[in-house]
Amino acid sequence: MIKFLERQIERLGASVLVPIGSLGDVMIFTYQFFYWLVKRPFRSKLFIEQLLFVGNKSLFIIFLAGSFTGMVFSYQTYFGFKMISVDSLVGPIVAISLSKELAPVLTGLIVAGRAGAAMAAQIGSMKVTEQIDALEVMGISSHQYLAVPRIVAGTIAVPMLTVIFNLIGNIGSWFVGTKALMIDEVMYFSKLGEFMFVEDLLQGIIKAVFFGFIISVVGCYFGFTVEKGAEGVGRGTNLAVVWGMILVLILDYFLTSFLIRIL
Amino acid sequence: MQKDVTVSIRNLSKHFGKHVILNGLNIDIEKNSITTILGFSGAGKSTLLKHILGLLQPTSGEIHVLGNDLADMNHFKLRQFRQNFGMLFQYAALFDSMTAFENTAFPLREFSDYTEKEISERVSELLLSVNIKEESFFKIPSELSGGMRKRVGLARALALSPEIMLYDEPTTGLDPITTRMVNDLITDTSKKYRERGLTSIIISHDVKATLEISDYVAFLDRGRIIEYLPALEFPKSDNPLVKAFINL
Numbered sequence: 222m223i224k225f226l227e228r229q230i231e232r233l234g235a236s237v238l239v240p241i242g243s244l245g246d247v248m249i250f251t252y253q254f255f256y257w258l259v260k261r262p263f264r265s266k267l268f269i270e271q272l273l274f275v276g277n278k279s280l281f282i283i284f285l286a287g288s289f290t291g292m293v294f295s296y297q298t299y300f301g302f303k304m305i306s307v308d309s310l311v312g313p314i315v316a317i318s319l320s321k322e323l324a325p326v327l328t329g330l331i332v333a334g335r336a337g338a339a340m341a342a343q344i345g346s347m348k349v350t351e352q353i354d355a356l357e358v359m360g361i362s363s364h365q366y367l368a369v370p371r372i373v374a375g376t377i378a379v380p381m382l383t384v385i386f387n388l389i390g391n392i393g394s395w396f397v398g399t400k401a402l403m404i405d406e407v408m409y410f411s412k413l414g415e416f417m418f419v420e421d422l423l424q425g426i427i428k429a430v431f432f433g434f435i436i437s438v439v440g441c442y443f444g445f446t447v448e449k450g451a452e453g454v455g456r457g458t459n460l461a462v463v464w465g466m467i468l469v470l471i472l473d474y475f476l477t478s479f480l481i482r483i484l
Numbered sequence: 485m486q487k488d489v490t491v492s493i494r495n496l497s498k499h500f501g502k503h504v505i506l507n508g509l510n511i512d513i514e515k516n517s518i519t520t521i522l523g524f525s526g527a528g529k530s531t532l533l534k535h536i537l538g539l540l541q542p543t544s545g546e547i548h549v550l551g552n553d554l555a556d557m558n559h560f561k562l563r564q565f566r567q568n569f570g571m572l573f574q575y576a577a578l579f580d581s582m583t584a585f586e587n588t589a590f591p592l593r594e595f596s597d598y599t600e601k602e603i604s605e606r607v608s609e610l611l612l613s614v615n616i617k618e619e620s621f622f623k624i625p626s627e628l629s630g631g632m633r634k635r636v637g638l639a640r641a642l643a644l645s646p647e648i649m650l651y652d653e654p655t656t657g658l659d660p661i662t663t664r665m666v667n668d669l670i671t672d673t674s675k676k677y678r679e680r681g682l683t684s685i686i687i688s689h690d691v692k693a694t695l696e697i698s699d700y701v702a703f704l705d706r707g708r709i710i711e712y713l714p715a716l717e718f719p720k721s722d723n724p725l726v727k728a729f730i731n732l
């Protein structure tokens with residue numbers, strides 16, 4: 222059993238360490254994104270397709286995670302706050318935590334697991350079946366055709382999903398708070414207005430933009446670098462998820478420390 | 485340069501890091517012909533093809549295609565220039581989210597000024613010409629057999645009326661019947677477009693089929709073309725490596 226665990230940890234470690242060597246490649250890949258982004262044609266049809274794809278992939282789980290996060294969080298804070306008789310503050314506490322932290326981060330993690338993985342899988346399988354070569358032979362930039370629409374879509378979709386997560390979470394919190402825990406409804410909303418600011422919403426949305434960007438860059442990158450062979454695509458997908466999540470968490474720390482100062 | 489040479493390569497060398505893959509390779513490929521390049525696995529055949537397409541940059545040497553020096557073109561020109569090529573991939577490489585029809589229409593939509601109606605006519609004509617029946621036009625690749633996919637792949641490659649058709653191991657991994665079909669397809673295509681000046685370049689392992697369908701055969705080994713003869717004379721080569729390869 223311990224041997225087994227050791228092996229799993231080793232494997233996880235290897236899959237995390239190996240790509241650190243390719244950091245430079247990811248930089249070049251990101252540079253190429255901006256290069257091709259401003260070149261014609263902009264493929265708006267593919268972009269819309271990808272936007273719907275990212276939305277579709279994650280929307281249901283966002284609903285689920287959003288509502289439960291809001292409900293559970295409302296519960297948790299209520300019993301703590303009741304002890305010091307500030308239970309009317311449950312609304313703003315949940316709302317602020319959701320909009321600044323929980324909604325963008327959880328949405329980012331979910332999208333990394335769903336859409337980021339799917340991007341790597343799609344592009345990876347196009348790579349192994351030479352569809353990417355076929356594009357290049359026709360003179361079409363595979364980067365522009367495949368990566369640009371996905372990265373732009375991801376960068377826009379994640380903030381949108383974050384807003385949805387936020388909204389659903391707050392509805393969940395309101396529902397549990399006022400219906401199950403019997404916080405006074407008027408009190409709930411007046412405190413919400415008193416403590417919640419536009420900056421809090423903005424902070425979450427800005428984070429989400431960066432998360433969306435990094436998740437789709439990583440998803441596409443690990444798709445394009447898939448190696449031929451049976452395990453290639455699976456490995457690429459796996460790396461996209463692991464790295465998407467790790468980068469969301471790391472980026473969250475730096476963005477928070479930065480945004481807190483300027484907002 | 486001679487007028488009837490489509491691809492002319494002089495002293496082409498390619499190094500991947502320390503590995504020397506192509507080493508002073510020379511070849512002239514005649515217009516209107518079918519030329520096959522044979523060689524052991526890993527000899528650098530695909531690498532050579534990618535150089536002709538301008539997908540890889542030579543370490544040294546010159547490549548002229550249709551009278552143009554590839555080194556003179558920036559990467560936008562090169563992309564445009566690739567419209568002179570059609571390529572059939574080993575597993576057809578159809579876009580798996582598109583139907584047979586859309587796959588064939590893809591290059592036309594990307595690069596021609598045809599109206600939808602003209603595209604539709606041209607695609608039907610192309611697909612019918614490779615024996616894809618109308619009932620299969622709107623199937624996606626996973627609903628087509630391997631042989632049909634190859635045919636759609638050929639239709640797509642021919643859509644923009646290329647000057648040069650490239651085939652990378654067109655029959656590797658196919659059953660004998662499909663292999664025969666693909667070989668027939670290559671010869672038919674070559675014949676049909678001959679007066680328009682279509683040059684076909686094939687990469688292959690399959691000696692028997694190569695000798696049947698090609699006009700010229702070249703043998704690539706250790707980064708050079710070590711034998712280059714008309715197909716009829718190729719079996720009489722006295723190069724020991726070529727002999728060994730033929731008799732494998």
Ligand SMILES: Nc1ncnc2c1ncn2[C@@H]1O[C@H](COP(=O)(O)OP(=O)(O)OP(=O)(O)O)[C@@H](O)[C@H]1O
Binds near residue numbers: 527529531
């Ligand atoms: N991008 C690359 N980077 C490094 N090495 C490469 C690259 N492409 C090809 N090679 C190496 O060059 C050699 C020749 O490869 P190539 O694909 O041209 O061979 P081939 O003759 O087409 O073989 P096969 O019949 O197996 O397709 C191989 O050893 C391969 O590992």
Ligand SMILES: [Mg+2]
Binds near residue numbers: 529530531
């Ligand atoms: Mg090859």
